[in-house]
Amino acid sequence: MISITNLSYYLGSRALYENASLHIKPNQKIGLIGLNGTGKSTLLRIINGEYQADGGTISKAGDVTLGFLNQDLLSYQTDDSILSVAMQAFARQNELQRQIDELLHEMETNYRDELVDKLGKVQEEFDALDGYTVQARAEEILEGLGFSTDDLQRPLRTFSGGWRMRVMLAKLLLQKPSLLMLDEPTNHLDLPSIQWVEKYIQTYEGAVIVVSHDREFLDNVIDVTVEVAGAKLNYYPGNYSFYLEEKALRNEIQKGAYENQQAKIRQTERFIERFKAKATKAKQAQSRVKQLARMELVDAVIDETARVNFKFQFSTQPGRHILHLDDITKAYGPKRILTRADIRLERGDKVALIGANGRGKSTLLRIISGSEPVNEGKRQLGHNVSFSFYAQHQLESLSVEDTLLDELKHANPTKSEGELRGVLGCFLFSNDEVFKKIKVLSGGEKSRVALAKVLLSQANFLLLDEPTNHLDMQSVNILIQALEQYEGTYVVVSHDRYFVSQIANKIWYIEDEQIKEYPGTYDEYEWWMEERKEQEGNSKSVDRKPAPAPQPATTTPRASDDERKEWQRTLKKLTQQAEESETKISQLEERKKRLEAELADPATYGDSKLMQAKNDEYHRVKAEISQLQDEWENAMLEAEEWEKKLA
Template identity: 80%
Template sequence: MISLTNLSYYLGSRALYENASMHIKPGQKIGLIGLNGTGKSTLLRLIMGEYQLDGGTISKAGDVTIGFLNQDLLSYQTDDSILSVAMQAFERQNHLQKRIDGLLHEMEVNYRDELVDKLARAQDEFAALDGYTIQSKAEEILEGLGFSTDDLHQPLRSFSGGWRMRVMLAKLLLQKPSLLMLDEPTNHLDLPSIVWVEKYILNYEGAVIVVSHDREFLDNVVDSIVEVSGAKLNYYSGNYSFYLEEKALRNEIQQGAYENQQAKIRQTERFIERFKAKATKAKQAQSRVKMLEKMDRVDAVIDENARVNFRFNFSTQPGRHILHLDDVTKNYGEKKILTHANARLERGDHVALIGANGRGKSTLLRIIAGTEPTTKGERRLGHNVSFSFYAQHQLESLNVEDNMLEELKSANPTKSEAELRTVLGCFLFSGDDVFKKIKVLSGGEKSRVALAKVLLSQANFLLLDEPTNHLDMQSVNILIQALDQYEGTFVVVSHDRYFVSQIANKIWYIEDEQIKEYPGTYDEYEWWMEERKANPVDTKTAAPQASSNSNGKLADKSEHNNSNGSVNGKKPVSANDEERKEWQRALKKATQQSEEFEQKIAGLEKQIKQLEAEMASPVVVADGKKMQAKTADYQRLKTQLDSVQEQWEDAMLEAEKLEKKLG
């Protein structure tokens, strides 16, 4: 269908492609992968004819049509409805519809047999092109991509960039080109829409090339992988998981061949060095010199699996309880997001917040961060909790005149340049790259800098909104490693199923205007959801924990219903005077205890800070016994601090319960 033969393309003196070849067959589903900057999007534009080749040819069959979903389409705006925009795909049908309407109007005032014949021909062609079903087809695809029925008649201009991109995707799918090229389509889709697109592509009759960092998406939709590496196009006949296995095998074979060739080269060089001066062996030595010059050298295998070798620490340990959300209500006009919702976060929770767009995931992150206006209810951060918030719009807060080192230094002034270079190295910046100004970086590069800043902030609680958008697979792997060794607490919004499966120990989702929790991994959650769909029950009781306390444990019935029928302690419990006096005494005791524990915490933190200064002293560092003793004291104080913090939090919770009882 399409053949790329000995293709070459240069950016200045740098070869993006050099004598690269590939063939696209009808119905083939290709995943195009490679590191950022290797030229994946450029290849799609070369196939489209937007860029001119420096060498080689691209041959296309005469009847081939191409549809290209790219980031440039984000800028397209119009006051037409999204249904009208999607239906622009039916160019011939739309032309015929206008012709039919015009003929009918003309016949009302000037009926002629000639007009009847023209109308009949137009209607026959319109029917042959399924013109009477085009609107229902457009509605089906738009709703499959996440739009509601009410959205279909809203102007395209009123939607955000991600939603406009979905409309352009719908238009392409309706055009049904011979070759559909999709550049990072999952960046703008939620999980239900990703699943819908997967099913659509699997049944799509034409060929598909998709650039994506979503491993599971590639596993589910492609039958071959083309890797852009070393200015070449390397073909693998299978999905992404097959590619990983096959590439490991190829690398093993290549490395073996490289090592064998290097051994032969060393042996030959020793022969030349030894005998080049001897008349009897000079001819043989010269022959071996020519052999080395003509030898096709085997390249060493380059390890592209970057590893994080830097620990992202924080200086202040938080208490056991990180966050309480109580009775939270949030609306956008008539649209209800949360209604009297509750949630709890404990130290060490690694939460993935998932679900369809429009359910309020980003809103919930802003509520947790305390930046969402007009929210009813209570938000309480725990003792010593410090948080850092990463979201796509925060890329704009980077100082564009800073270079990368300066930007990271602003996040953590205590780090040396060597330490900051190590962090940037983890995020694939090396050498003089670190002196590049923020303003010249690509979107993906800015994302990596912003993520590095978040992890350097020494926050013990992270909020991350779609951190994998615009990252290549290597960068996603780095982020997984960083979060895996991060000892704090985090909540991540992501639609990347592989990423979520690697980093989360709890799943949150918003349902019935409540924050629901699944106390397990994403793979376990998916299995549970499939079982739930197969055996539907009341969604208010289906989760493996009560949504009212949202802490991953089933609440005792006594928490929900008391003797006078009140629910969740919303009404004060009926009690006589003696009981109330007992509660008041207990409240006073709990309050006193919490104040005492606070004083102990302040004293212990002061001792720990002083001890840290002593441990940094050159005198102590040079004396092994002193350092050992100080380290033992430090560990003892940290253990004691954790214990006292837990006692303080228990006392605070007890005081809160008693206050509710007293009304």
């Protein structure tokens, strides 16, 4: 269908592609993968004819049509309804419908046989092109991508960039090109929409090339993986999981070939060095020099899955309770997000907040951070909780004139340059790249810098809103490793199923205007949801039995006024104990900080007796803080029980 032969493309002196080849067959589903900056999007633009190759050929069959979904489409705006925009895919049917309307209008006042004949021919072609079903098909795809029926007549201009991208995807799917090219389509889709697109691509009759960092999406839709690496297009006949296994095998073979070649090169160089000055051996030595020059070098294997180590430091350890949202109600005009919702977060919870767009996930994160006011209810942060918030819009708050090192110094001034370089190295910035200015970075690179800042912030509670957007797979893997090593608490909003399955021990979702919790991993949650849907389906298919007659309610005898007064006194005493413990903890934390400063003072560690005394006091203060924190937690837990009895 499409044949790419010996493709070469250069950015200045750097080769993105050099003698690269690929053959795209009808109905193939290809995943195009590689590190950021290797040229994946560039290849799609070359195929689409937007960029001109520096060498090689791209041959296409005469009847091939192309459809390209890219991030540039985000900027498209119009006052036309989204249904009208999607219907632009049917150019011929729209023209025929216009002719039919004009002919019918003309026949109202001028009924002639020739007009009837013309109308019949136009309607025949319109019917042959399934013109009577195109609107229903457009509505079906738009609703599959998450739009409600009421949304279909709203102007495109009134939607955010991510929703506009969905409209353009719908238009593209309706055109049904021979080759569908999708550049990071999941960036702007929620989980139900991603799953809908997966099913659509699986049954799509044409060929598909998709660039994506979503491993599970790739595994579910592709049958061929093409890796962009070393300016070449490396072909793997299987999905992403197959690629990982096959790549490991190829790396082992390449590593062996590289080591053997290096040993041969060292042996040849020793021979040349030893005999080049001897007249009897000069000819052989010169022959070996030419042999080395002709040798086609095997590249060293680059480990793209290397483990990284993060040293997280908290300025303070939090108490057991991190957060309590109590009877939270949030609405935007008539649209209710939450109604008297309640949720608790405990120290060590690793929460993934998932679900469809529009349910209020980002709103909930902002409520947790305190940046979003609520209509009713209380937000209570626990003792010593300090949080850091990452969201896409915060990329704009990076100081564009700062270097990467400067930006990280603002996040944590206590770190040395070497430590900051180490963190930047973990996020794939090495050598002189740390002196780049923020303004020259790509969107993905800015995301990595912003994430590094969050992880350096010494916060013991993280809020992360779609952190994997614009990250390549290696960067996602690094973020997973960082969160695995993080000993604090976090809430993450993400639609990347593989990422969520690796980092969460609890799942939150918003349903019926309430925050629901599943106490397990994402894989367990998916299994539970499937079981739940199956049970709901079975219950609907079975004839409903008459509801049993209501039984008299058993009620607990109401406590006497004297008992309730005693409970209130107990609750008040426990609350005072907790407040006193919290005050003492704060005072001791201040004393601990002063002792840490004194222990670092040369005047202290120059005097051994003073050093010993300060060190003993420091450990005594730490032990007292730990004991008071336990007392505070016990008092708060007991107080909660008395509150329930009084409710």
